[in-house]
Amino acid sequence: xxxxxxxxxxxxxxxxxxxxxxxxxxxxxxxxxxxxxxxxxxxxxxxxxxxxxxxxxxxxxxxxxxxxxxxxxxxxxxxxxxxxxxxxxxxxxxxxxxxxxxxxxxxxxxxxxxxxxxxxxxxxxxxxxxxxxxxxxxxxxxxxxxxxxxxxxxxxxxxxxxxxxxxxxxxxxxxxxxxxxxxxxxxxxxxxxxxxxxxxxxxxxxxxxxxxxxxxxxxxxxxxxxxxxxxxxxxxxxxxxxxxxxxxxxxxxxxxxxxxxxxxxxxxxxxxxxxxxxxxxxxxxxxxxxxxxxxxxxxxxxxxxxxxxxxxxx
Amino acid sequence: xxxxxxxxxxxxxxxxxxxxxxxxxxxxxxxxxxxxxxxxxxxxxxxxxxxxxxxxxx
Numbered sequence: 001x002x003x004x005x006x007x008x009x010x011x012x013x014x015x016x017x018x019x020x021x022x023x024x025x026x027x028x029x030x031x032x033x034x035x036x037x038x039x040x041x042x043x044x045x046x047x048x049x050x051x052x053x054x055x056x057x058x059x060x061x062x063x064x065x066x067x068x069x070x071x072x073x074x075x076x077x078x079x080x081x082x083x084x085x086x087x088x089x090x091x092x093x094x095x096x097x098x099x100x101x102x103x104x105x106x107x108x109x110x111x112x113x114x115x116x117x118x119x120x121x122x123x124x125x126x127x128x129x130x131x132x133x134x135x136x137x138x139x140x141x142x143x144x145x146x147x148x149x150x151x152x153x154x155x156x157x158x159x160x161x162x163x164x165x166x167x168x169x170x171x172x173x174x175x176x177x178x179x180x181x182x183x184x185x186x187x188x189x190x191x192x193x194x195x196x197x198x199x200x201x202x203x204x205x206x207x208x209x210x211x212x213x214x215x216x217x218x219x220x221x222x223x224x225x226x227x228x229x230x231x232x233x234x235x236x237x238x239x240x241x242x243x244x245x246x247x248x249x250x251x252x253x254x255x256x257x258x259x260x261x262x263x264x265x266x267x268x269x270x271x272x273x274x275x276x277x278x279x280x281x282x283x284x285x286x287x288x289x290x291x292x293x294x295x296x297x298x299x300x301x302x303x304x305x306x307x308x309x310x311x312x313x314x
Numbered sequence: 315x316x317x318x319x320x321x322x323x324x325x326x327x328x329x330x331x332x333x334x335x336x337x338x339x340x341x342x343x344x345x346x347x348x349x350x351x352x353x354x355x356x357x358x359x360x361x362x363x364x365x366x367x368x369x370x371x372x
Binding site: 013015016017018019020023051053054057060112116120 | 328337341356358359367
């Protein structure tokens, strides 16, 4: 090879063919929808009047911040995403977007979401959003995920923060009620993700991620799922037990909790491959419905409480 | 010499394919829309808050 060849400038640099849909996929829209919903509940629960324009701005910033975290997570995990069947179709493993492009996209959205929330709403909410993104990207993605089997337990804090950010957007403070919502999502995360990790354990093993089933074994994971489910049921009933919500919420939370418990016991008892697979898939699917239904009940109660004086006064 | 250079086909620069042009146009429109939303958002919040827009409690 001549000196000229060695020093030649690449005249065919990579030109992106990424479409808008690829960038939207980087935002993890399904995770984003759950974040928006839990944040909406946190916002609705907060006391005091909040102008709809400010409410929309806050939810948009929280949603974009969550999407930015997803993009940064994908930028940092491009290597392991390509090894897992669940994530192999993401834009980076498919070659639609490069890791630096995803990183730039994620950082830009993080900056704008935090600054917009801070400037237009308040800096407590802005700071909490910045901390959420930092926790998810740096503490969870860069640290915990590849280091410890407790990754999703501690990392679950990032997914649990949106209702707290939303509450802070309205009130400028943090109180017991949003911390109860935080606790519900925090204790919901382990049974949800360990159910997924059980039926995707081969995927995680291939990618070298120390999920609990791969480190402690499936039986220990089944026991942990059961124990966390019991704690989750108690924590989910706390808003009623502490007097923040009435018996309707209490009863719904206990009925939904009973459903989670039955499925968690099913996961614990069924150890044969096919039956175990079915049981874990059922628990995983129900856990999504559980969280949605629980927060929907909270939202309905808040709306009914707000409408009651109007109906009573009419 | 000048005539010879003018006849020579241009080889410098990068020529985008149709797919690249299409995706670039799409991305440009998306960025423009996002910036438009940001402008409308700042305008709307300024209208809602009035002079209080400058009060940003910590």
